[in-house]
Amino acid sequence: MASDPIAGVPLPWPDQPGELPRHFRNRQALAQTLEQLFPEAAGSLSPVRGGRHQADTLLARLQPERYAKGRNFLDGPVTRLSPYIRHGVLTLAEVREAVFARTRSRQGSEKLINELGWRDYWQRLWQQLGDGLWRDQEELKTGHSAAAYARELPADILEARTGLACMDGFIEELHGTGWLHNHARMWLAAYLVHWRRIRWQTGAQWFLQHLLDGDPASNALSWQWVASSFSHKPYIFNRGNLERYSNGRACRHCPLATEGCPFEASYEQLEADLFAPMPTIRATDNRRGGRDASRSGNRGRSGTTQGSSTTALSRPTPRR
Amino acid sequence: MQRPILWIHGEALGPANPALVAHPGRPAVFVFDSALLLGRSASTGDPSSPAEPVSLKRIGFLYECLLELPVSLRRGDVAEEVLTFAAAHGADGIVTCASNDPRVARITETLLRQLPVQVLAVEPFVQLDGPVDLGRFSRYWRRAEPQVWAGWREPGP
Known part of the structure; x- marks a missing residue:
């Protein structure tokens, strides 16, 4: 409970000068102390609690088969383990064993194990790329030059007043809780990069400020996937896709629901509106061997999207 | 190493941290990395953009994770603080756990100039x-x- 005292586990060695407190009257007192210790850090605590105790509670609720079926929906049975995995509160090996312990048939758990694989993949890439993951891995395939993208986040985005109920809701959730469903991350990232033409790095840094699971590798490389510097095609969505996987939650009270929704179009129309002609796309891809051809190959109109348990903005996915 | 201290970093805040497993009861320290939290690191921000501090949500999450571990908490320059902690405990070395973050590798190099550092691997996926x-x-x-x-x-x- 929020009013319960918070006590760090006892230390068998004496405190040294300059060490930070480990006992608090309650969670509010913790928040106040942290505000004093870290005055530059904006906001307050997330409703999501840190610690292995909470991670174990979530782990006990794992349902790999339900996850496989419903993970793309904003209200679907995603695990919410990502912050704990990102900071090693749980190791991937521990989560793998927890999934195995709940596995009756391999097929039912393959999706969740595959998601853990994505986390491992991004981490291996981080080892390989180092800080270079902030650089475009490939040319953009949008027909726009990198210089055409704004470096700063516009105020209406920072203040969650874009006028789009879906995006404003996602921004408020990001700022308030530090967690977003993977699908919401993808939509928000695509909106920023493609509809607002903001550099992916700017968006990625903004996510890292807020996401409890903010991992440089998963986050930056997934933004690159959306932007198309780490994929063979930019990721976009349309209203039909968003409405389906959000159960129309935001659209029901969006002032633009009946007229003016920028996502209300076919993919063909949106591509024509958002991107400049780029006749060399195919040649580029063939030459490079399509780093994530497996993902882009999956991105046909009939694919399904993936909500992630494990990563910041988890590996991007097919758009429908 | 007879009297190591343990350096816990933000990639391994669980009881499976191999340093904690290998040396139960030894003094352990986590340092809130001031530069990183101000966004001045590739671990929290784009190196080519102006730095933006991370939000209190993230710090609070780490703090709550850390309160469940036997670890002293400090803030500042990580290498300096770890070495101060090591000196206070008369340590002859530092044990930590592997990470993919280049920043952790750079801090480890700095520590190595003063004390031996043992880096233990996490059980792989x-x-x-x-x-x-x-x-x-x-x-x-x-x-x-x-x-x-x-x-x-x-x-x-």
């Missing part, structure tokens, strides 16, 4: 020997998936 093709996930997964599932035993009737 999947052990893949030799070079791994990361060109695309599918290539990695083609190799990794059978290895991962080799550890699963179908439940009996």
Whole structure:
């Protein structure tokens, strides 16, 4: 409970000068102390609690088969383990064993194990790329030059007043809780990069400020996937896709629901509106061997999207 | 190393941290990295953009994770604070756990100028020997998936 005292586990060695407190009257007192210790850090605590105790509670609720079926929906049975995995509160090996312990048939758990694989993949890439993951891995395939993208986040985005109920809701959730469903991350990232033409790095840094699971590798490389510097095609969505996987939650009270929704179009129309002609796309891809051809190959109109348990903005996915 | 201290970093805030497992009861320290929290690191921000501090939500989450571990908390320059802690405990070395973050590697190098540092590996998700093709996930997964599932035993009737 929020009013319960918070006590760090006892230390068998004496405190040294300059060490930070480990006992608090309650969670509010913790928040106040942290505000004093870290005055530059904006906001307050997330409703999501840190610690292995909470991670174990979530782990006990794992349902790999339900996850496989419903993970793309904003209200679907995603695990919410990502912050704990990102900071090693749980190791991937521990989560793998927890999934195995709940596995009756391999097929039912393959999706969740595959998601853990994505986390491992991004981490291996981080080892390989180092800080270079902030650089475009490939040319953009949008027909726009990198210089055409704004470096700063516009105020209406920072203040969650874009006028789009879906995006404003996602921004408020990001700022308030530090967690977003993977699908919401993808939509928000695509909106920023493609509809607002903001550099992916700017968006990625903004996510890292807020996401409890903010991992440089998963986050930056997934933004690159959306932007198309780490994929063979930019990721976009349309209203039909968003409405389906959000159960129309935001659209029901969006002032633009009946007229003016920028996502209300076919993919063909949106591509024509958002991107400049780029006749060399195919040649580029063939030459490079399509780093994530497996993902882009999956991105046909009939694919399904993936909500992630494990990563910041988890590996991007097919758009429908 | 007879009297090491343990340096816990933000990639391994759980009881499975191999330094905690290998040296139960030894003094352990976590340092809130001031520069990193101000966004002045590639771990929290784009190196080519102006720095933006991370929000209190993230710090609070780390803090709550850390309160469940036997670890002293400090803030400032990580290497300096770890070495101060090591000196206060008369340590002859530092034990920590592996990380993919280049920032952790750089801090480790700084520590090494003063004290021996032992870096312990975390249990891997999947052990893949030799070079791994990361060109695309599918290539990695083609190799990794059978290895991962080799550890699963179908439940009996």
